[in-house]
Amino acid sequence: MQYSDVDFINGIKQHDEIILKALYRQYFKMIRHFVLTNNGNESDAKDVYHETLMVLIHNAQKENFILRSSLSTLIYAIARRLWLKHLNKHKNLYPSGDLYHQNFDPKDDDITSYLEEYQEKEKHIEKMQVAMQQLGNPCYQLLKEFYYNHLSMEQIAEKLGYNNADVAKNQKYKCLQRLKKIFFETNEPSFTKNINL
Amino acid sequence: MTDLFDKYLQHQMNEEEKKAFEETLNSNDAIKKAFDEYQSLMNAFKDYHQKNELEQKMNEWYLEEMTSISDHHKKNWWQVAYIAASVALIVTLTGLWFYDTLKKETKKQDKEITYLKKELSNIQKQQHHLVQNIEKIKTQQHPTANSQSTGFLIASNYLLTTYHSVQNADSVFVENEYLQRNKALVVYTNKNLDLALLYVPQLKITNIPIHLLNKSAELGSNVFTLGYPSDQLVYNEGYISAMNGYDNDSAFYQITLPLNPGNSGGPLFDSSGSLIGIVMSKNTSMEGVAFALKSTMIYNIKDSLPADSIKQIWTKAFKKFPSKKENKSSTIQKMKTFIFKVYVYQKSV
Numbered sequence: 125m126q127y128s129d130v131d132f133i134n135g136i137k138q139h140d141e142i143i144l145k146a147l148y149r150q151y152f153k154m155i156r157h158f159v160l161t162n163n164g165n166e167s168d169a170k171d172v173y174h175e176t177l178m179v180l181i182h183n184a185q186k187e188n189f190i191l192r193s194s195l196s197t198l199i200y201a202i203a204r205r206l207w208l209k210h211l212n213k214h215k216n217l218y219p220s221g222d223l224y225h226q227n228f229d230p231k232d233d234d235i236t237s238y239l240e241e242y243q244e245k246e247k248h249i250e251k252m253q254v255a256m257q258q259l260g261n262p263c264y265q266l267l268k269e270f271y272y273n274h275l276s277m278e279q280i281a282e283k284l285g286y287n288n289a290d291v292a293k294n295q296k297y298k299c300l301q302r303l304k305k306i307f308f309e310t311n312e313p314s315f316t317k318n319i320n321l
Numbered sequence: 322m323t324d325l326f327d328k329y330l331q332h333q334m335n336e337e338e339k340k341a342f343e344e345t346l347n348s349n350d351a352i353k354k355a356f357d358e359y360q361s362l363m364n365a366f367k368d369y370h371q372k373n374e375l376e377q378k379m380n381e382w383y384l385e386e387m388t389s390i391s392d393h394h395k396k397n398w399w400q401v402a403y404i405a406a407s408v409a410l411i412v413t414l415t416g417l418w419f420y421d422t423l424k425k426e427t428k429k430q431d432k433e434i435t436y437l438k439k440e441l442s443n444i445q446k447q448q449h450h451l452v453q454n455i456e457k458i459k460t461q462q463h464p465t466a467n468s469q470s471t472g473f474l475i476a477s478n479y480l481l482t483t484y485h486s487v488q489n490a491d492s493v494f495v496e497n498e499y500l501q502r503n504k505a506l507v508v509y510t511n512k513n514l515d516l517a518l519l520y521v522p523q524l525k526i527t528n529i530p531i532h533l534l535n536k537s538a539e540l541g542s543n544v545f546t547l548g549y550p551s552d553q554l555v556y557n558e559g560y561i562s563a564m565n566g567y568d569n570d571s572a573f574y575q576i577t578l579p580l581n582p583g584n585s586g587g588p589l590f591d592s593s594g595s596l597i598g599i600v601m602s603k604n605t606s607m608e609g610v611a612f613a614l615k616s617t618m619i620y621n622i623k624d625s626l627p628a629d630s631i632k633q634i635w636t637k638a639f640k641k642f643p644s645k646k647e648n649k650s651s652t653i654q655k656m657k658t659f660i661f662k663v664y665v666y667q668k669s670v
């Protein structure tokens with residue numbers, strides 16, 4: 125099935141998995157080819173493409189998002205900017221990068237703001253990840269069911285094997301208190317992220 | 322208080338409650354602050370969860386895409402080197418020609434010829450050097466591991482390999498042609514069976530096509546393995562030549578299959594593509610004779626596993642019946658992204 129740009133954007137907004145997968149397939153080869161022909165390897169290509177989609181999805185989910193160009197152009201522009209950033213950061217690893225010599229349009233404010241907003245969010249996500257590592261999986265499952273899947277305490281107790289809703293609720297409260305404490309106390313993420321960018 | 326926040330954020334208040342709550346927020350700075358904090362916490366949690374889910378899905382999609390791309394573009398470093406070298410050659414030859422014409426004509430011709438030869442051998446040297454440099458750049462990114470073997474995914478995040486390959490390891494990394502290098506943790510070992518289970522947090526992948534068969538294979542059945550004795554994935558095929566291993570050990574099959582160091586830990590598949598064993602060792606005195614741990618033995622350790630979560634993996638990874646027969650090359654295409662090089666680093670002794 126062919127989707128239009130509008131279908132894709134709506135799919136992103138509604139987090140429609142089928143459309144997201146179609147989107148992934150649609151532009152994978154383009155970005156992979158771009159990275160591979162610009163000194164990147166397979167895993168660079170994967171990282172760039174995945175981060176590109178993360179940036180796109182984050183921004184497209186906002187209410188005020190407007191698609192000013194074709195989706196393909198936008199995705200290419202984001203990927204290109206991410207890859208350029210990466211090349212510039214690791215000049216020593218990519219000695220003959222042709223890309224440095226190509227100019228990109230610095231006036232492309234849309235892309236800049238997309239990346240900035242995503243990075244801002246990324247900071248919170250990393251903090252949350254640190255917190256979650258300390259909290260452990262049971263807390264994660266509990267909070268996920270409550271805040272993301274909006275299950276009731278009864279349903280959660282049943283799904284996760286707590287004796288009753290009160291036990292689950294009590295546990296959720298404890299998790300939340302600990303999460304708050306860790307989340308607002310950690311200023312710097314204490315781990316290094318395993319990504320090439 | 323958080324109950325109230327939840328109720329408000331999840332739109333479970335009626336109009337009156339909502340109004341009252343909003344008034345409290347506006348009039349009480351402390352509550353307002355607590356509420357803002359709470360809201361940002363919840364947003365961060367949702368974003369985190371969404372990203373997790375998305376990453377996991379994208380990893381799955383990635384593998385699907387990669388398995389469908391049959392022509393795998395590998396960078397041809399030699400070609401790059403030759404182009405660079407031929408440019409150098411042309412430049413030098415042109416230079417030589419100028420030099421040549423400027424030279425006094427009284428010089429004997431045969432001298433010039435030897436000179437040119439020397440230059441050429443210099444160029445050859447340079448070219449060789451260039452190639453070496455490029456080779457270096459290619460491999461420089463990671464220090465050389467102390468040993469290399471093979472491992473494969475049996476469930477999301479979990480790889481099986483041999484105990485002897487990760488024994489005394491300071492750190493273990495896994496990598497293949499499709500997925501970047503990731504650190505692995507050894508979460509379970511079994512010395513008797515020479516088995517190790519690795520955990521790789523980054524390899525969140527579902528729909529793994531590798532299924533272990535909880536059923537003995539038959540004498541004489543055709544088998545094949547995929548492994549990393551060198552830098553690339555290598556295919557080898559053979560057959561089960563005896564039902565017991567070295568010294569009549571019933572935990573192992575004797576297989577007749579050409580193998581090399583690095584193959585150990587590799588999955589042994591039957592012709593239907595079901596996993597019937599793990600390549601372990603080879604016999605040094607008999608050519609082509611090797612041994613593989615039986616998948617049924619691997620199943621039997623289920624009860625000694627350290628955690629319930631790992632026991633569950635066992636239940637899921639094993640099948641009682643062989644999978645539907647598929648053409649071998651499509652099986653290999655399907656499997657190859659799930660097989661990894663296992664690099665082991667040890668402190669220098």
